[in-house]
Amino acid sequence: MxxxxxxxxxxxxxxxxxxxxxxxxxxxxxxxxxxxxxxxCTDCWRASKEDDEQEKAAWLKAKRAEEQAASEAWSQQYRMPPLEGTGRAVAWGVRCRHQVLAAAYTALVLEGETDETEWAEIEETARTLTRAGWWIDQRFSEPDDLTELLHAATTADRPTENPYF
Incomplete structure (x- = not known):
């Protein structure tokens, strides 16, 4: 059998x-x-996965709103200018700028050798960069690299983005 x-x-x-x-x-x-x-069963498993995804999406939306509010409050407190770009890029850029500058302040001033006067100069240079995309691009940078990144972004002798056009 x-x-x-x-x-x-x-x-x-x-x-x-x-x-x-x-x-x-x-x-x-x-x-x-x-x-x-x-x-x-497969149907119940799929239904629970959909519920999990909806819960995750709701949690993420609330977390992003909380981060956005904190970043915007920080931007106002430290007199950061508005960023330029699309609506989504601006919102993301504001969060990235807040995270990059906060991490750099901790690494350079609180844990490093930079004094408040030097930090004020760094912060003033950061205010000149208003393109949201620049801040988004720097979101994975090391905090110790901020001064070099700011210098590279604000130097007048930079090549054009595409020299062939």
Missing amino acids: AVKTIWQIAHSCGHSAERDLSDRAADRRAGFAGWLAKQE
Whole structure:
């Protein structure tokens, strides 16, 4: 007698379904059927994943709103000028500028050798960079590199973005 290939699975969610286990070795079918019985059925599993995704999206939206509010408050407190770019880029750029400058202040002033007067000069240079894309591009930079990055961005002898056009 051959080992059966079609198994009736009573899932943990209460649903039942027939499953073709012919793609499994005969000696592994019973064990796999037992494991399947401890799982939700496919429909219930998909529904729970959709709920998880919706919860994750809602959490992320709330987190971004919180970060945005904190970044905008920080920008006002430290008299940072508005950024230029598309709506999404500006919002993202404001968050990136806040994160980059806050990390640099911690590394250079609080933990490093930079004094408040030198930091004020760095901050003043940072105010001149109003393109949101620049701040977005620097989001992964090292805090210790900020002065060099600011210098490179504000030097007058920079080549054009595309010298062929």
